[in-house]
Amino acid sequence: MPSVPFDTAAAVDLAQPQPAAPTVLDRWLDNVCDELSEFGWTSQSVLPLIPEGLMGELRSEVQTLHRSQALDTAGVGRGKDHTHDRSVRRDRIAWLNGETGPQGRLYALFQSIQDGLNQRLFLGLKRFEAHYATYEPGDFYRCHVDSFRGRSSRIISLVLYLNEGWQAADGGQLQIFNPENPDEVCGQVLPEAGRVALFVSEDIPHEVLAAQRTRYSIACWFRRDPIQGIAL
Numbered sequence: 001m002p003s004v005p006f007d008t009a010a011a012v013d014l015a016q017p018q019p020a021a022p023t024v025l026d027r028w029l030d031n032v033c034d035e036l037s038e039f040g041w042t043s044q045s046v047l048p049l050i051p052e053g054l055m056g057e058l059r060s061e062v063q064t065l066h067r068s069q070a071l072d073t074a075g076v077g078r079g080k081d082h083t084h085d086r087s088v089r090r091d092r093i094a095w096l097n098g099e100t101g102p103q104g105r106l107y108a109l110f111q112s113i114q115d116g117l118n119q120r121l122f123l124g125l126k127r128f129e130a131h132y133a134t135y136e137p138g139d140f141y142r143c144h145v146d147s148f149r150g151r152s153s154r155i156i157s158l159v160l161y162l163n164e165g166w167q168a169a170d171g172g173q174l175q176i177f178n179p180e181n182p183d184e185v186c187g188q189v190l191p192e193a194g195r196v197a198l199f200v201s202e203d204i205p206h207e208v209l210a211a212q213r214t215r216y217s218i219a220c221w222f223r224r225d226p227i228q229g230i231a232l
């Protein structure tokens with residue numbers, strides 16, 4: 001009797017449409033969403049997803065803004081509570097509008113991250129906002145959360161770091177605290193180019209330790225309110 005050349009039971013029926021193989025982005029999002037669900041935060045490399053050259057272009061943009069003093073001191077709080085308290089935060093910021101070439105490419109990536117978060121976690125995210133931030137030597141951002149409880153406007157925070165060759169001695173680490181016990185540090189992220197931190201905006205207390213050299217980043221918030229200025 002002729003031997004069966006392969007396991008017919010396990011053979012793929014090529015006549016049927018096959019599900020598309022997961023992409024690098026799918027696998028990245030699966031991992032991010034697992035960690036967000038379990039811990040409320042995650043730190044990942046975004047380099048496998050970033051188009052060639054984009055990190056350097058974004059770094060040049062923020063360095064140009066920095067040199068031309070086009071960054072504003074960042075405030076704390078919203079509306080009438082908005083203040084510039086240098087004992088709380090000392091970074092300088094410039095909002096992105098997605099209209100330069102590099103920002104357009106970054107916005108396409110943020111949009112696919114937003115779609116992927118919605119598909120996996122059913123967050124109902126509708127838009128995102130993002131700003132560049134620079135921390136000069138000595139600058140910090142004390143422990144805070146990014147969204148007031150019950151406001152549910154900023155849902156997920158994402159921070160993308162732009163400095164190359166950042167060492168532990170350069171400081172500026174993002175410290176993540178245990179939401180149940182805000183005295184307990186449960187993670188630290190080195191702000192090295194291509195690394196991103198993602199966390200649940202209203203749950204995760206975090207702080208930026210004092211930087212020892214100029215630190216460049218992009219902070220992005222995925223929001224549930226559809227129109228700027230209207231918080232649900």
Ligand SMILES: O=C(O)CCC(=O)C(=O)O
Nearest residue numbers: 141146159174208217219
């Ligand atoms: O740059 C970071 O690591 C975090 C910044 C931050 O917490 C913020 O802008 O709200």
Ligand SMILES: [Fe+2]
Nearest residue numbers: 144145146206
């Ligand atoms: Fe924050």
